[in-house]
Amino acid sequence: MAAARCRASLPIFRPKNASPITESSRRFARLLLTQKRDSSSAVNHIPMLQKLLKAPSSKIKSTLESEFTSDSTEFPWASLVSSLNTSAPQKANLIIEWKLEKLAKEDRKNHDCYIQLLSLCESIRNLPIALFVFSSMETEGVRPTSSVFTALISTSLSSRNFLTALSLFEIMEGSESYRPDSDTYDAFIRAYANSGNKTATESWLTAKRDSGFPVHARTYGFLVHCCIKSMAFEDAERYLDEMKLEGLMPDEPTLLNVLLMYCKQKNFGKMKEILKLILNLGMQIDRFMSMKVVELYVQLGVVEQLEELLEMLTRYEQSLEVLALVHGAVIRWYAEKDRLDDVEYCLGRMVKMGISFSCEEDVQKVICLYFRREAYDTLDLFLESIKDSYKLTRFSYELLGAGYRRAGLVEKLNGLVKEMKEAGLA
Numbered sequence: 001m002a003a004a005r006c007r008a009s010l011p012i013f014r015p016k017n018a019s020p021i022t023e024s025s026r027r028f029a030r031l032l033l034t035q036k037r038d039s040s041s042a043v044n045h046i047p048m049l050q051k052l053l054k055a056p057s058s059k060i061k062s063t064l065e066s067e068f069t070s071d072s073t074e075f076p077w078a079s080l081v082s083s084l085n086t087s088a089p090q091k092a093n094l095i096i097e098w099k100l101e102k103l104a105k106e107d108r109k110n111h112d113c114y115i116q117l118l119s120l121c122e123s124i125r126n127l128p129i130a131l132f133v134f135s136s137m138e139t140e141g142v143r144p145t146s147s148v149f150t151a152l153i154s155t156s157l158s159s160r161n162f163l164t165a166l167s168l169f170e171i172m173e174g175s176e177s178y179r180p181d182s183d184t185y186d187a188f189i190r191a192y193a194n195s196g197n198k199t200a201t202e203s204w205l206t207a208k209r210d211s212g213f214p215v216h217a218r219t220y221g222f223l224v225h226c227c228i229k230s231m232a233f234e235d236a237e238r239y240l241d242e243m244k245l246e247g248l249m250p251d252e253p254t255l256l257n258v259l260l261m262y263c264k265q266k267n268f269g270k271m272k273e274i275l276k277l278i279l280n281l282g283m284q285i286d287r288f289m290s291m292k293v294v295e296l297y298v299q300l301g302v303v304e305q306l307e308e309l310l311e312m313l314t315r316y317e318q319s320l321e322v323l324a325l326v327h328g329a330v331i332r333w334y335a336e337k338d339r340l341d342d343v344e345y346c347l348g349r350m351v352k353m354g355i356s357f358s359c360e361e362d363v364q365k366v367i368c369l370y371f372r373r374e375a376y377d378t379l380d381l382f383l384e385s386i387k388d389s390y391k392l393t394r395f396s397y398e399l400l401g402a403g404y405r406r407a408g409l410v411e412k413l414n415g416l417v418k419e420m421k422e423a424g425l426a
Contacts, residue, residue: 045080052084052091060094061101077116078123085124093129096120100136109142118151122158130155146178150187157191165191182213189219193226198235201226217243221254228261236261252283259285263292268300279316290322294329303333314353324355328362335365340373347382356389363390364399371403376412394425 048067055063068075077095085092096117103113114137121130134152138144149172156165165188172180185208192200201223209215220243227236240258243250250258255278262271275293278285285293290313297306310326327350334342343366350357357363363386370379383392392400397420404413 045076045083049080049083052080052095053088057088057090057094060091061098064095064098077120081120082123085126089124089126092124093126096126096129096133100133104136104140109140111142111145111148114142115147115151118148118155122151122155125155125159127156127159127161127164144178146172146181146184149178150181150184153184154187154191157187162191180211182208182216185211185213186219186222189222193222193229196226196229198226198230198232215246217248217251217254220248221251221257224250224254225257228257228264231264233261233265252278252281255281255283256285256289259289260292263296266296266299268296268302271296276312279312279318282316284318285313285322286319287321287325290318290325294326298329303329306330306333320353320355323353324350324357324359327355328357328359331357332362332365335362335369338369338372340369340375343369344378347385351385357386358390360390360393360396364396367396367399367403371407374407376407376409392423397423397425 051067052060052063077099081092081095084095099117099120103110103117114133117133118130121127121133130152134144134148137148149168153165153168156162156168169180169184169188172178172184185204188204189201189208192204205215205219205223208219220239223239224236227233227239236258240250255274259271259274259278262274271293275285293309294306297303297309306326306329310323310330313323313326327346331343331346334346347357347366366382367379370376370382397416401413401416404410404416
């Protein structure tokens, strides 16, 4: 059954003439034997997260008190609260309560401090505790401002409580001290844009203009995002044209959304243009976006141009994660074309750059290529080179076993069976 699955999914048994180990293979082997890898450092809020997860709820505030002698504004509170909220929401609430109690103790009547607390409430989408923070602020004699109300509205919108957000907006409209400002309108525009409600988004844009506030690049970005999300690509292009006429430069999120739009439209020319602009501006693309770009190359049958893409991304110092994904796509294409020398050159190039080859699909395609070319010695070197970054799965072991059995390599097959038993897979 295992061998049958291998034959059905990956073409390892197609007849192929054996070829001697080339000079490219020898260079590749030398590189593999000298490969080194570095480990990444931990995020700085993780130790505190682990400590709070272990502590009982009754000890959260005392733990925080012992760890932080001051408010520690530089600490990544949003990351800590968001991470804690996924598994222990009550403890996330206790952090906000502790910070609120410290404000009262220290008699800090600073609007920015309360806005930061409301922002933490927004990050965990907790409207009740945000209302508690707002009420406590008023109890301490701190009068609300437009910014404070807007932060509370943002929390309401993030928790999908549009009715409360609209009620707060009406309160602001009837006030002389904290009337809606540009950020207030943007909060509604952003929320409706994220939900893909194009009609409501455009209505709030009109309301903002009618109130005398200018439309900034960020506001246009929300509209472009909404149009792309609702597949209204022509409207997205129209808003981009409006931005150009007003001399506004799209911000990074907007440019990345436009890149995604051109990928969805399969518009290769415009995709390349916007990608070059993003890179020229010193921006980074993430794994998701790089996957969409690579998928477009594959869908349009221009995989051979991935080498050009890889050179460009390398020149603009994109992340190793992104480069690894494109390297993998290039190797996968060469493997499917039975171009072993090119595969080994690319693998060696990855080694030189300190990039791990760890995608299961790519590893299996390369294994199949080695079997088709009957390059068993170099296959051993390849497997040795990836053992620190890739743990062989049961399917990969079965793939190797089927190949060794087909080639009559009994000694290698026996060694593989032993290795599978040690790994608990046999």
